[in-house]
Amino acid sequence: MSTLTTSLARGIDRVTGSPLGRYQAAVIRIGISFVWLCFLIREWPNRHEMYGTDGPWNWEMARRLTADNHAFTALVWSDSGLWFETVYALALVASVLLLLGWRTRTMSVLFMIGVLSLQNRSVFLGDGGDNVIHLLSLYLVLTRCGLVWSLDARRARRRARAAAAAQKAEEKTEETPGETAGGKGNPVGHDVCGIVLWALCGLALAVVQAAGHSRMMWTTNGPLPGLGWAAVFWGLWLVQGLWWCVRRYAPGEPRAVLNVFADLAHNAAMLVIMAEVCLIYATAGWYKIQGSRWQDGTALYYPLHLDYFAPWPELSRVLAGNSVMVLLLSYGTVAVQVAFPFTLLNRRVKNVLLGVMMIEHLGIAVALGLPFFSLAMIVADAVFLPTSFLKRLGSSVGRVRERVLAGRTEAVPQQREGEAAARTLVP
Amino acid sequence: MEADDGRNERSGSVAGLSLPSRVAVAIGVAVVTVAAAVHLAMVFLHVAPPNVVSKEHSAAIGDYIYPEFEQNWKLFAPNPLQQNIAVQARAELRGADGRSTVTQWFDLSAQDGAAIHHNPFPSHTQQNELRRAWDFYVGSHDAKEQPMGMRGELSEQYVRRIVMLRLGAERDGRPVERVQVRSVTRSVAPPPWSDEKAATKPTYRVLGWWPVTTADLPEAKNR
Structure with a gap:
C-alpha cells in the first residue's frame, strides 16, 4: 500500500513539477504550423473556390450546415469578400508566428481559429491530413509548446541575462541604480507588446460577441458539451491576463500554483496527443x-x-x-x-x-x-521522437544557422558566439 | 499576452506550498486527470467498432465528439477502394431558335486525374472536391435518388454547382438550361498474379435532369 502511495505521490510530483516533453511539443508546434502554412500557400490560387463566398460550397450552404452541426467557423460571421480575405490572411500570419514561436500561447489560439474557420467552412474538401491538423491545433492550445526553439524562449533568455547583468552591476557599484544595465532587458512589467496584443484580442472578442450573429454561446455549441466558444475564448483571454498579473504582482506562491496548472494542462494535452497517435x-x-x-x-x-x-x-x-x-x-x-x-x-x-x-x-x-x-x-x-535526438537535431540546426549567419554578417561575431553559448544553457 | 517564459526553477515544489495552494493543486490534478480520461475514453469509443458500451451511450459520445473531435482512421480499411468512380456531366443548351440540344458527356473526374498527373502537390480542388462531393451525395440519397433531409438537398446543390463551375454557364454562346450527372464505376482489374476474374463492365448511376438556376452558378474565377 505504501509503495502505491509513494509512486502515486511521485507521479503527481512529476506531472505538476515540470512540463514534460517540451522538445516534442515544440516539434509538433513547428511541424503542424509548417504543414498548414504550406497548404495555405499551395491553395492560395484556389482559395475562393474552396472557402470563398461564391465557391461551389457557397456561404449560404456553409451557414446552413454549420447552423445544424454547430462547427466553429469565423467565416460564417460575414459573407463579405473582405472578411474572407482577412481570415485567410490571418490564418497565414498565425501559422508563421506560431512556427517562429512568437507569443506562442496567443498564436496557438489564433492558429486554431484559422484552422477551424477554414476547414469547417468547407468540410467536404478535407481528408485525413486535415483531420490530423484539426485535432493537433485544438490540443496545441493547452500545451506550453513555446518553451524551446521559439522567439519567446529567446526573449526569456535575453531577459534573464539582462537581469543577471543588472544584478551584477548593482553589486559592483552601489550608487548607480539598476536602471542603466536593466533598461534593455525588459522586466516583466514593461512588456508593452504583450499588453497591446492582449488588449487587441480582448477588443476583437468583444466586437465579435457584440455583433451577435457569431453564434458564440457560453454553454452550448462549443468544442465540448456544456462549454461554448465564448467561454473558451474569454476564459483563455482571462487566464492570459491573470498570468501576467501574477507574474507582475505576486511572483511567489500564486505564480507557483499557476505554473503547476500550466504544467498539468500541458502534460495532459501531450498525453492526449500521444494517445491520439496510438489510436490513429x-x-x-x-x-x-x-x-x-x-x-x-x-x-x-x-x-x-x-x-x-x-x-x-x-x-x-x-x-x-x-x-x-x-x-x-x-x-x-x-x-x-x-x-x-x-x-x-x-x-x-x-x-x-x-x-x-x-x-x-x-x-x-x-x-x-x-x-x-x-x-x-x-x-x-x-x-x-526521443528527447536526446531532438536536442542533437536542435544543436546541429543551430550550428548550421550560426555558420550561415556568420558567413553573411561577419561584423558581429561576438554577439553570435554569446548567443550560441546561451542556447546550450537552455534546459 | 505574455509569452510562456519557460522558467521552471522549482521542481517538486508542490510540497513547499501552503495548504490552500496544495488543495488547489490537488483539485487541479483531479480535474485534469478526469478530463483527460473522459476525453480519451470518448475518442476511443468513437473510433472503435460499435460495441455494448458505445451503443448504449451513443448519444453522449456523439454529443462529445461532434463536431470538433470527429475522426475517421479507417484509412484504406477494412479494404481499400477497388473501384474508380468517375463523375460525368452533360448539359442541355437552349438554342437561338428555342430548340434544345444536348452535349456529350464530360468526364469531370478525368479532368481531375489529368490535373493530378505528374503533380507532386495536388490541390484539394483536384483531389477532394468532386470526389468527396459525390460521396456526400451518395451518402445522403436513397436508392430512388431522393434526398435525405437538409444534407441531401445541400449535396445536390453542391454537385450541381461544381458541375456548373466546370462546364460553365454557357457553351458555344448558348446558355445551359439543364444538367444531368452520372457516375461510372469501373472495378480495378485484379493483379495479374491473382486467379480472380477480370473486372466486368462498368456500372452507371444516372441522375435525372436538373434545371439550372442562378443559385447554381458559382463565381469562383481563379480556377
Whole structure:
C-alpha cells in the first residue's frame, strides 16, 4: 500500500513539477504550423473556390450546415469578400508566428481559429491530413509548446541575462541604480507588446460577441458539451491576463500554483496527443486486419490503381507490378500499424518503428500524391521522437544557422558566439 | 499576452506550498486527470467498432465528439477502394431558335486525374472536391435518388454547382438550361498474379435532369 502511495505521490510530483516533453511539443508546434502554412500557400490560387463566398460550397450552404452541426467557423460571421480575405490572411500570419514561436500561447489560439474557420467552412474538401491538423491545433492550445526553439524562449533568455547583468552591476557599484544595465532587458512589467496584443484580442472578442450573429454561446455549441466558444475564448483571454498579473504582482506562491496548472494542462494535452497517435494507428491497423485484401496481401495494389491517387502512374505500375513487393508492403503496413502502440514499451523498438513509419509516409506522400496528409502524419509521429535526438537535431540546426549567419554578417561575431553559448544553457 | 517564459526553477515544489495552494493543486490534478480520461475514453469509443458500451451511450459520445473531435482512421480499411468512380456531366443548351440540344458527356473526374498527373502537390480542388462531393451525395440519397433531409438537398446543390463551375454557364454562346450527372464505376482489374476474374463492365448511376438556376452558378474565377 505504501509503495502505491509513494509512486502515486511521485507521479503527481512529476506531472505538476515540470512540463514534460517540451522538445516534442515544440516539434509538433513547428511541424503542424509548417504543414498548414504550406497548404495555405499551395491553395492560395484556389482559395475562393474552396472557402470563398461564391465557391461551389457557397456561404449560404456553409451557414446552413454549420447552423445544424454547430462547427466553429469565423467565416460564417460575414459573407463579405473582405472578411474572407482577412481570415485567410490571418490564418497565414498565425501559422508563421506560431512556427517562429512568437507569443506562442496567443498564436496557438489564433492558429486554431484559422484552422477551424477554414476547414469547417468547407468540410467536404478535407481528408485525413486535415483531420490530423484539426485535432493537433485544438490540443496545441493547452500545451506550453513555446518553451524551446521559439522567439519567446529567446526573449526569456535575453531577459534573464539582462537581469543577471543588472544584478551584477548593482553589486559592483552601489550608487548607480539598476536602471542603466536593466533598461534593455525588459522586466516583466514593461512588456508593452504583450499588453497591446492582449488588449487587441480582448477588443476583437468583444466586437465579435457584440455583433451577435457569431453564434458564440457560453454553454452550448462549443468544442465540448456544456462549454461554448465564448467561454473558451474569454476564459483563455482571462487566464492570459491573470498570468501576467501574477507574474507582475505576486511572483511567489500564486505564480507557483499557476505554473503547476500550466504544467498539468500541458502534460495532459501531450498525453492526449500521444494517445491520439496510438489510436490513429490502432484503428487503421485493426480495421485492416479484417479486410480480405489485406489478408491476401494484395491491398496495396488497389490504391496504386486509383485515378485520384496516382500522380506517377509509371511509379505505381512498378510498385504494383511486383507481387512479392505488394505482399510485403501490405503485410508490413498492417504489422507496423497494429504493433506501434505496444512498441512504446520498448524504447529501441519504438524508435526503429517510428523511423519505418516516417519513411512509409514519405513514400505515401509521393506515390499516392498525398503530401500534406503524409507530412501531418509525420509531425504527429514526431511526438514520440526521443528527447536526446531532438536536442542533437536542435544543436546541429543551430550550428548550421550560426555558420550561415556568420558567413553573411561577419561584423558581429561576438554577439553570435554569446548567443550560441546561451542556447546550450537552455534546459 | 505574455509569452510562456519557460522558467521552471522549482521542481517538486508542490510540497513547499501552503495548504490552500496544495488543495488547489490537488483539485487541479483531479480535474485534469478526469478530463483527460473522459476525453480519451470518448475518442476511443468513437473510433472503435460499435460495441455494448458505445451503443448504449451513443448519444453522449456523439454529443462529445461532434463536431470538433470527429475522426475517421479507417484509412484504406477494412479494404481499400477497388473501384474508380468517375463523375460525368452533360448539359442541355437552349438554342437561338428555342430548340434544345444536348452535349456529350464530360468526364469531370478525368479532368481531375489529368490535373493530378505528374503533380507532386495536388490541390484539394483536384483531389477532394468532386470526389468527396459525390460521396456526400451518395451518402445522403436513397436508392430512388431522393434526398435525405437538409444534407441531401445541400449535396445536390453542391454537385450541381461544381458541375456548373466546370462546364460553365454557357457553351458555344448558348446558355445551359439543364444538367444531368452520372457516375461510372469501373472495378480495378485484379493483379495479374491473382486467379480472380477480370473486372466486368462498368456500372452507371444516372441522375435525372436538373434545371439550372442562378443559385447554381458559382463565381469562383481563379480556377
